[in-house]
Amino acid sequence: MTSTSRLQARGLTRRFGATTALAGVDVDLADGELLAVMGPSGSGKSTLLHVLAGILPADAGTVTLEGRDVGGLDEKQRSLLRRRSYGFVFQFGQLLDELPAVENVALPAMLQGTSRKDAVAIAAQWLEALGLAGKEQRRPGELSGGEAQRVAVARALITGPAVVFADEPTGALDQQTGHEVMDVLTRTTRAAGASLVLVTHDEQVAAWCDRRIDMRDGRVVAGPPPTPAPPVAAPPAARFETGAPVDEADVATVAEPAEQMTR
Amino acid sequence: MNVVLALAPRLRSAGGQDSRVITLLAVTAFTVSTALTLSVVGGLIAFQQRAAHPVGDLQHDSGGFYVILAATALVLLVVPLLTLAGAAARLGVVRRDARLSTLRLLGATPAEVVMLTVVETAWQGLVGALAGVGLYVVLLPLWAMVPFQGTTFTPEELWIGAWALLAAVVVPLLAATSAAISMRRVVVTPLGVARRQGDRALSWVRLGALVLGAGAFAVGTQVMGMFGSLAVLVMLGLLALGFGAINLVGPWVLGLIGRASARRARNPAQLLAARRLASDPKGAWRVVGGLGLAGFVAGVLAMLPVLTASSGEQDEESRIILQDLVTGGMLTLGIAFLLAAVSAGIAQAAAVLDRRREFALARLAGFPVELFDEVRRREVLLPLLVVGAGSAATALLMLLPLFGTAALEAPQGLLLLIGSLTGGVLLVLGATETSRPLLRSVLADPVVRAD
Ligand SMILES: Nc1ncnc2c1ncn2[C@@H]1O[C@H](COP(=O)(O)OP(=O)(O)OP(=O)(O)O)[C@@H](O)[C@H]1O
Ligand SMILES: [Mg+2]
Numbered sequence: 001m002t003s004t005s006r007l008q009a010r011g012l013t014r015r016f017g018a019t020t021a022l023a024g025v026d027v028d029l030a031d032g033e034l035l036a037v038m039g040p041s042g043s044g045k046s047t048l049l050h051v052l053a054g055i056l057p058a059d060a061g062t063v064t065l066e067g068r069d070v071g072g073l074d075e076k077q078r079s080l081l082r083r084r085s086y087g088f089v090f091q092f093g094q095l096l097d098e099l100p101a102v103e104n105v106a107l108p109a110m111l112q113g114t115s116r117k118d119a120v121a122i123a124a125q126w127l128e129a130l131g132l133a134g135k136e137q138r139r140p141g142e143l144s145g146g147e148a149q150r151v152a153v154a155r156a157l158i159t160g161p162a163v164v165f166a167d168e169p170t171g172a173l174d175q176q177t178g179h180e181v182m183d184v185l186t187r188t189t190r191a192a193g194a195s196l197v198l199v200t201h202d203e204q205v206a207a208w209c210d211r212r213i214d215m216r217d218g219r220v221v222a223g224p225p226p227t228p229a230p231p232v233a234a235p236p237a238a239r240f241e242t243g244a245p246v247d248e249a250d251v252a253t254v255a256e257p258a259e260q261m262t263r
Numbered sequence: 264m265n266v267v268l269a270l271a272p273r274l275r276s277a278g279g280q281d282s283r284v285i286t287l288l289a290v291t292a293f294t295v296s297t298a299l300t301l302s303v304v305g306g307l308i309a310f311q312q313r314a315a316h317p318v319g320d321l322q323h324d325s326g327g328f329y330v331i332l333a334a335t336a337l338v339l340l341v342v343p344l345l346t347l348a349g350a351a352a353r354l355g356v357v358r359r360d361a362r363l364s365t366l367r368l369l370g371a372t373p374a375e376v377v378m379l380t381v382v383e384t385a386w387q388g389l390v391g392a393l394a395g396v397g398l399y400v401v402l403l404p405l406w407a408m409v410p411f412q413g414t415t416f417t418p419e420e421l422w423i424g425a426w427a428l429l430a431a432v433v434v435p436l437l438a439a440t441s442a443a444i445s446m447r448r449v450v451v452t453p454l455g456v457a458r459r460q461g462d463r464a465l466s467w468v469r470l471g472a473l474v475l476g477a478g479a480f481a482v483g484t485q486v487m488g489m490f491g492s493l494a495v496l497v498m499l500g501l502l503a504l505g506f507g508a509i510n511l512v513g514p515w516v517l518g519l520i521g522r523a524s525a526r527r528a529r530n531p532a533q534l535l536a537a538r539r540l541a542s543d544p545k546g547a548w549r550v551v552g553g554l555g556l557a558g559f560v561a562g563v564l565a566m567l568p569v570l571t572a573s574s575g576e577q578d579e580e581s582r583i584i585l586q587d588l589v590t591g592g593m594l595t596l597g598i599a600f601l602l603a604a605v606s607a608g609i610a611q612a613a614a615v616l617d618r619r620r621e622f623a624l625a626r627l628a629g630f631p632v633e634l635f636d637e638v639r640r641r642e643v644l645l646p647l648l649v650v651g652a653g654s655a656a657t658a659l660l661m662l663l664p665l666f667g668t669a670a671l672e673a674p675q676g677l678l679l680l681i682g683s684l685t686g687g688v689l690l691v692l693g694a695t696e697t698s699r700p701l702l703r704s705v706l707a708d709p710v711v712r713a714d
Contacts, residue, residue, distance in 0.1 A: 055627050083629030094624040096535065098542040103534065110531045111630065139542070156628075 005064075006031045006195050007052065007163055012061035014047055014218075021047040022058070023218035029163065034186055034196040036206035039215030045199045046167055048215065052197060053086055053165045054078040065162065083111060087156030087194065089166040089185065094152055095140040102127060102136035105154045109254040112159060119158075122256050126154035129257040130184055146177035153185050157192050160255030164189050167199045175202075182208065192255060284701055285354050285616065286387060288609050292351035293391020293438065295605050296344045297430050298398035299598055302406060303340055305399070305421040307333040312420060313412070321412050321580050329412065332588070336595045339560070342510065343553035343602040348434070350549060350609045351391070352384050352441035354616075381442045388438030392430040399427065409590060413583050509555050509654050516653065517551075517646050518544035524645065532634055536641035539614075550610040550643060551650040553603030557596050557687055558651040562658020564592040565680035593683075600687040607643060608694035615639070615698050619705045626706045635702055643695045651684050 007029040014022040021044045029035055037045050050056040052063060054070055055078075063071045070081055088094070095104045105123035110116055124136050130150045140148050149169060156164050169185060170178030182205045189196045198209060206212045213220045310333045314326030403418040521540030528534035540547050548555075615622070622635060659680075 050627075053627075079626075079629050079631060081629070082627070083631070086629065088624075088628040090624050090627070093620040094628070096621050096625070097618065098538040099535070103538070107531055107534075108628070108630075110534070111634070116529055116534070 005029060006033070006066055007197075008062075008064045009052055010062050012048070012051055012063070013059045014044075014051055014056065015059055020218050022051065022061075024061070025215075025218070025220055027052065027213070027220075029195045029197065032190065032193050032195055033211065034189065034198065034209040036209040036212035037197060037199045037215065038201065038203075038206055038212055039221075043215040044218040045215055047218075049165050049167050049197055049199055053088070053163075054081050083108065084159065085162045087159065087161035087164040089149070089152045089156050089164065089169040091168050091170075092145070092148070092172040095148055095155070097140055100137045100139055101132065101143065101151045104140065104151055105158055108155060108159050112254060114254050119254065122254055123154065123158060126158055126257045127151065130154050130188065144177075145173050146181050149173065149181045150184055153181070153188060157188060157194065157257075158254055160192065161194050163195045163197060165197050168201065169198070170205075171201075178202070179205070188257075192257075284612065288612050289351040289354045289384070289387045290391045290394065292347050292605055292609050293388050293434055294394040294398055295601070296347045296351075297392045297395020297434055298402060299340070299602065300344055301396065301399040301423060301427055301430065302402055302421075303333075303337050303598070305403075305423045306406065306416075307337055308423055309416050309420040310411075319413075321583060324580065325412075325584060328584075329587070332591055336591060339556060339595060340598060340602070343556060343599055343606070345437075346549055346552060347602050347606045347609070348388075348437055349441045349445075350606050350613070351387070352438045353445045354609065354613050377443070381439050384442035385435040385439040388435035389431060391438075392434035395434070396427050396430055409594065411587050411590065509559060509657060510552065513552055513555055513650065514544045514548040517547050517649065520645070520649055521547075532637040532641060535634075535638045536645060539638070539642050540646060546610070546614075547642075547646040548650075550607045551603065551646045551691070553599055553606055554647060554687055554691055555650040555654040557599035557603060558654035558684055559658045560592055560596045560599060561680050561683045561687075562655040564589065564596065564683075565655075565659065565676035596683055596687075600683075600690050603687065604690045604694035607647075607691045608697045611639065611643065611695045611698040612701055614642070615702050615705055622702070622705055632703075632706055635706060636699070639695065639698065639702060640692070643692065647688055647691055651688055655680055655684055 005028045007027070009025060009027040012022050012025040012027075013020070023044075025044075025048055027035075027048070037048060039045050047056065051058045051061075054063070054073065057078075058071060061071070062069060065081070065085060070078070073081060082088070095101075096107070099107065102120055102123045105126055106114075106116070106119035109119035109122060114122075127133065127136055127150075130153060132147060132150055132154075135143065135147065138147075140151070143151065152169070156166075164185075166185060170181050173181060179202075182200075182202075185198075186196065186208045196209070198205070200206055215221065307330070310326070310329045313322050314330050317323040317326050400422075403421055406421050407416050407418045409415065517540060521537055521542075521544055525534065525537035525541050528537050626632070626635075
């Protein structure tokens with residue numbers, strides 16, 4: 001057991017009927033590491049992300065989070081694990097339409113038991129940190145696609161997750177907006193000390209991560225040479241200090257952006 | 264017939280299990296509304312026949328009055344009946360969302376998608392109408408057990424004849440029109456994401472309710488000459504006016520209450536349910552509005568025993584008429600409850616499917632299943648209680664001055680009120696539980712496709 005891996009997977013296999021979506025995949029994700037997962041359509045990227053995140057059980061193989069085996073948990077425990085220890089950013093449509101942005105962000109914190117007042121206050125700080133000050137009361141339908149994804153990023157980070165999972169989070173945006181959101185996502189995830197598993201088709205975005213793996217037919221294949229070190233794009237919000245690690249994500253409490261970012 | 268329409272049967276199965284559930288719900292709604300409409304119209308015609316060929320003093324003296332009463336019941340039930348049919352048709356919009364991607368891959372234009380859904384809704388309307396006629400026939404012996412004017416109707420009297428088949432034309436037409444109208448309110452973003460727009464088009468329903476109410480009142484006044492009981496007339500007028508007013512202010516009140524409870528909400532379930540109510544009070548009203556009517560009728564009914572009691576020594580004829588008023592009112596109430604329950608079940612299913620992506624993704628993010636179940640329940644319960652209690656209170660407030668404290672001294676009335684309201688609330692809640700398996704299947708979907 002490696003002590004440096006926050007999330008570790010060994011020999012993951014997953015079949016759907018006759019299709020083998022994962023055919024023995026190993027993954028190591030270090031503390032605060034940003035990992036890009038690339039590969040052609042149907043190569044098993046989403047399945048890998050789902051299995052790593054405890055959304056789908058694996059047919060064979062193990063997943064450990066911070067040394068704890070999380071592969072054998074039942075559905076209820078996995079749900080709790082996802083809520084407590086992970087954050088998610090999906091392509092679109094994850095925000096609840098009837099809630100204003102700030103309450104969408106506050107909701108996971110409220111589910112952890114934070115009072116509504118505190119949760120909303122912290123959510124507002126997150127929105128401000130992500131450049132959405134003044135848009136707290138907008139409903140998702142009143143936000144642009146890029147703004148909605150930033151709200152989703154805030155929602156994923158508010159619980160101070162150990163790992164953030166993002167499956168083509170900018171797949172529904174134009175390239176320019178997509179890059180802005182990706183920049184915010186990678187930057188704030190780093191600042192919060194969370195690790196990131198990011199499925200993307202975009203080479204440039206992959207280059208902002210610390211490492212990438214390439215998949216083909218359910219296997220990790222030797223990809224192109226390791227990408228040169230972190231961010232290439234200029235930060236849109238200069239106050240984020242990149243790479244500030246947080247030693248231990250406290251899963252039971254709510255993360256405040258200001259505190260995390262200046263650490 | 265173009266390619267897309269030719270493909271319709273194939274596409275129908277593309278939606279999988281949800282699609283079958285939706286079809287079943289829509290057809291059920293059309294069936295229930297058809298059967299109940301035919302039953303009520305059948306009753307009206309039967310009373311007309313009796314009035315035209317009276318047997319005995321009662322039918323001779325008061326036949327016309329009974330026709331007016333039956334017509335009033337029909338008027339009262341028109342709005343919930345149309346609401347139910349409309350809710351069924353609206354399910355089509357949800358279907359379209361689910362199917363958009365498939366159709367787009369086939370190269371269908373949005374207009375073709377609309378057309379496909381309208382045609383499909385009309386089909387459901389047709390199947391529902393035919394099943395509804397069948398259900399009406401099955402119900403005839405049941406209605407024939409209810410005594411009116413001191414005797415029961417025979418099933419033949421209540422059977423409206425070949426006219427019943429008219430439903431097979433009217434219902435599909437209404438369904439198609441309603442589907443087309445609901446569909447216009449959905450805009451499609453370039454990515455194929457259907458985004459709902461603000462629902463602005465409901466004012467005509469409220470206006471319609473008012474016109475109907477006023478109409479009933481006018482008709483009621485006409486009867487003055489035929490029947491001397493002023494109290495009953497005033498009551499009918501109040502009923503119509505009160506119903507109109509309730510429909511007018513109902514959504515507004517629900518919106519207010521939604522905002523107030525959103526401010527007070529402490530936990531996620533409370534917050535979600537309240538925000539939902541605040542953001543779509545008209546939608547919530549569609550679900551519980553039928554119960555609003557029923558609650559109001561219950562409130563009025565609660566007064567009838569008082570009326571009976573206070574009339575002291577009365578002749579046989581008045582006794583029967585009063586008894587029939589209670590019977591007729593209870594029937595109307597029961598039908599309204601049934602309509603409210605079916606509407607609620609359907610609206611809940613549509614609400615779950617509308618938000619299937621948000622729900623499924625929230626579930627992936629680890630939101631507990633219980634949260635969604637609780638939200639689903641609260642979403643209905645809150646407006647239900649507000650509306651049921653509110654409309655019954657309105658009725659009592661309007662009628663108390665008429666009868667004074669006598670109303671409170673005869674507890675049967677209040678018991679009837681409380682009992683029937685409780686029953687109605689339970690019925691509606693039970694109906695919303697039918698969306699539970701649907702919610703589970705939406706939540707269990709582990710792969711939410713991006714496109
Ligand atoms: N629920 C499922 N049922 C059946 N087959 C599935 C299911 N989910 C995934 N698959 C299959 O598993 C394989 C891998 O799918 P996966 O979604 O992981 O691919 P992906 O790399 O994410 O592709 P994309 O880039 O298109 O999102 C594909 O062949 C897919 O058809
Ligand atoms: Mg994928």
